[in-house]
Amino acid sequence: MCGIVGYIGGGNVYDVLIKGLHRLEYRGYDSAGIALVTPSGTLNVYKAMGKVSNLENFCKDKNLDALAGIAHTRWATHGEPSDCNAHPHYSEDGNLALVHNGTIENYKLLKDALTQHGCRFHSETDTEVLVQLIEYIKVKNNCSLLDAVRESLKQVVGAYAIAVVEKDHPNRIIAARKSSPLVIGIGEDEMFLASDATPFVEYTKECVYLKDEEVAIIERGEPLKLVTLENKEAKIDVTTLELSISQLEKGGYPHFMLKEIFEQTSTLKDCIRGRVVNGGKRIIISGVDDNKEKFLSAKRIVIVACGTSWHAALLGKYLIQDMCRIPVEVEYASEFRYSNPVLDDRDIVMAISQSGETADTLAAIKIAKSMGAFVYGISNVVGSSIPRETDSGTYIHVGPEIGVASTKAFTGQVMVLTMVAAAIAQLKGTMTQEEIAEIGKAIHKIPSLVGKVLGLNSKIERLSLIYTYARNFLYLGRGYSYPVALEGALKLKEISYIHAEGYPAAEMKHGPIASLIYTYARNFLYLGRGYSYPVALEGALKLKEISYIHAEGYPAAEMKHGPIALIDAEMPSVIIAPNDHLYEKIVNNVQQVKARGGSIIAIVTEGDTTIRNIADHVLEVPEVPEALSPIITSIPLQLLSYYIAINKGKNVDMPRNLAKSVTVE
Numbered sequence: 001m002c003g004i005v006g007y008i009g010g011g012n013v014y015d016v017l018i019k020g021l022h023r024l025e026y027r028g029y030d031s032a033g034i035a036l037v038t039p040s041g042t043l044n045v046y047k048a049m050g051k052v053s054n055l056e057n058f059c060k061d062k063n064l065d066a067l068a069g070i071a072h073t074r075w076a077t078h079g080e081p082s083d084c085n086a087h088p089h090y091s092e093d094g095n096l097a098l099v100h101n102g103t104i105e106n107y108k109l110l111k112d113a114l115t116q117h118g119c120r121f122h123s124e125t126d127t128e129v130l131v132q133l134i135e136y137i138k139v140k141n142n143c144s145l146l147d148a149v150r151e152s153l154k155q156v157v158g159a160y161a162i163a164v165v166e167k168d169h170p171n172r173i174i175a176a177r178k179s180s181p182l183v184i185g186i187g188e189d190e191m192f193l194a195s196d197a198t199p200f201v202e203y204t205k206e207c208v209y210l211k212d213e214e215v216a217i218i219e220r221g222e223p224l225k226l227v228t229l230e231n232k233e234a235k236i237d238v239t240t241l242e243l244s245i246s247q248l249e250k251g252g253y254p255h256f257m258l259k260e261i262f263e264q265t266s267t268l269k270d271c272i273r274g275r276v277v278n279g280g281k282r283i284i285i286s287g288v289d290d291n292k293e294k295f296l297s298a299k300r301i302v303i304v305a306c307g308t309s310w311h312a313a314l315l316g317k318y319l320i321q322d323m324c325r326i327p328v329e330v331e332y333a334s335e336f337r338y339s340n341p342v343l344d345d346r347d348i349v350m351a352i353s354q355s356g357e358t359a360d361t362l363a364a365i366k367i368a369k370s371m372g373a374f375v376y377g378i379s380n381v382v383g384s385s386i387p388r389e390t391d392s393g394t395y396i397h398v399g400p401e402i403g404v405a406s407t408k409a410f411t412g413q414v415m416v417l418t419m420v421a422a423a424i425a426q427l428k429g430t431m432t433q434e435e436i437a438e439i440g441k442a443i444h445k446i447p448s449l450v451g452k453v454l455g456l457n458s459k460i461e462r463l464s465l466i467y468t469y470a471r472n473f474l475y476l477g478r479g480y481s482y483p484v485a486l487e488g489a490l491k492l493k494e495i496s497y498i499h500a501e502g503y504p505a506a507e508m509k510h511g512p513i514a515s516l517i518y519t520y521a522r523n524f525l526y527l528g529r530g531y532s533y534p535v536a537l538e539g540a541l542k543l544k545e546i547s548y549i550h551a552e553g554y555p556a557a558e559m560k561h562g563p564i565a566l567i568d569a570e571m572p573s574v575i576i577a578p579n580d581h582l583y584e585k586i587v588n589n590v591q592q593v594k595a596r597g598g599s600i601i602a603i604v605t606e607g608d609t610t611i612r613n614i615a616d617h618v619l620e621v622p623e624v625p626e627a628l629s630p631i632i633t634s635i636p637l638q639l640l641s642y643y644i645a646i647n648k649g650k651n652v653d654m655p656r657n658l659a660k661s662v663t664v665e
């Protein structure tokens with residue numbers, strides 16, 4: 001979602017800002033822009049639809065001299081993606097330029113009032129309303145920019161992270177935040193500003209995370225100053241980043257997504273490190289250990305999250321109920337926040353979020369806290385809003401996830417939930433010492449088993465070809481023409497990525513017709529039971545997000561109550577069927593799909609013979625305790641969607657319309 005970068009210092013302002021925008025591209029955006037304050041006191045704003053590279057092209061013949069600057073990637077909310085709606089926005093007199101993340105809910109009211117005072121608007125955005133308001137107050141009150149920003153923000157309802165520059169003060173940036181992230185990097189004689197630390201980590205590791213309703217005065221040659229909206233000085237807490245620049249690069253992989261899938265052997269090790277000790281006999285989760293009373297007296301746990309994190313939450317429910325015998329409810333954060341929830345101080349609300357910035361999850365946390373619940377966060381981004389808003393929590397420690405489609409964060413979340421559940425079980429005595437040791441030992445083995453699962457990579461890459469295309473080709477010939485058919489099919493495959501098969505014409509009736517039918521797939525069904533049901537949901541989400549093929553995840557047994565009507569040879573089902581306590585049941589579901597002519601890709605445990613004889617394709621994964629199976633079974637699904645999307649020529653790291661950090665409602 002939208003990204004902000006700002007810079008003041010001795011470096012080349014334009015270069016730092018553009019590089020910073022590239023670092024923020026992973027968040028998802030549709031246009032980009034930059035505002036530069038020149039030494040001669042002019043304020044130049046350049047904007048372009050589409051990629052940051054378009055902006056760079058646009059800027060080629062422009063004046064790029066600057067003492068300070070702000071820049072932005074926009075993910076459209078108010079008004080379509082266009083040059084005009086892109087940020088920064090000028091104030092009416094051209095003295096100010098502003099970039100903004102978040103949404104201003106009362107923008108219409110403010111816009112009407114400003115229009116009555118003679119303001120004219122050039123874009124459809126809520127952001128332009130804010131910059132006009134700041135200018136209006138500055139002129140009306142004859143006050144400084146800082147005071148005008150503070151006064152304006154008091155009138156704003158909604159979420160904002162903003163940065164403003166002023167023509168007459170080329171050595172200063174004013175910034176502020178509420179419910180939308182903003183972090184200031186402090187270098188030697190230079191300061192940075194960004195939505196997250198990625199744009200400046202190569203220049204400095206020292207940073208300050210702005211808190212809600214704080215305003216920053218970033219001035220050349222002056223130390224950073226923070227004030228509240230009431231103009232009271234605020235404390236500056238400097239944090240040292242653990243992020244390294246190599247974590248933000250592809251490291252030889254063609255895409256961040258593939259790199260992140262393959263990193264899971266090491267990210268899971270990092271996630272487990274120091275938490276499963278004494279050869280697996282003891283689980284140490286400090287967030288649980290430090291809040292023993294809360295977990296011992298909890299009458300219920302409600303888990304709130306969105307998207308992939310919601311799938312992890314669903315697994316959290318199974319894990320916690322199984323291991324700790326505490327009832328668990330799982331809610332979409334966006335539904336929970338408006339559902340008039342019933343909570344009290346004996347409830348624990350767990351919030352799961354990779355980015356730690358998801359607006360709906362943050363809102364759910366605020367509601368839970370206001371009702372007295374103890375709130376526990378599970379997040380990846382150190383210093384992000386969710387860990388700061390929650391009473392306690394656990395980081396998943398999987399390193400920055402740049403690919404928009406979540407992969408290593410999902411397995412990290414599930415691993416943390418497994419360890420949290422085991423730690424609560426240890427505390428409550430709902431698992432014996434032997435059972436804890438068994439799960440602890442199995443947890444230690446997971447990273448190397450994940451490495452083994454990744455060995456399926458080339459098989460899945462090949463398999464993906466069959467399932468990628470909505471159209472395929474059959475090349476038929478007899479006699480001398482048969483090899484010509486084979487060669488024709490090969491050429492088509494090689495350069496167009498369209499699945500094609502060459503066949504002796506008379507052989508066709510003995511098989512290929514049936515096997516080719518499912519290459520017409522426009523839809524996929526993902527089925528699972530128990531722990532594998534959320535994995536099915538997550539598998540379907542991955543395929544949708546990056547390949548744009550419609551896919552639906554379903555509890556396998558629910559299928560007969562409706563979705564079974566969809567099954568025919570053109571509707572492949574991906575069935576997650578490891579050897580668990582529901583295995584016999586899911587074999588029935590596999591049979592039901594086969595009986596209706598459906599084609600099946602099954603994820604099974606090594607050595608499986610029953611499903612192997614029914615399914616069209618099987619992907620074998622190592623045997624692990626049932627509770628840990630989602631981490632193992634979800635990885636082949638990540639690879640399958642990756643390759644299908646690649647075959648279709650899609651941008652897997654930045655799928656259309658999606659944003660990495662969803663900071664708007």
Ligand code: F6R
Nearest residue numbers: 307308309353354355358405406
């Ligand atoms: C899917 C994906 C999204 C996020 C969702 C919540 O691959 O990444 O569905 O899971 O937007 O984001 P976080 O976890 O940052 O709260």
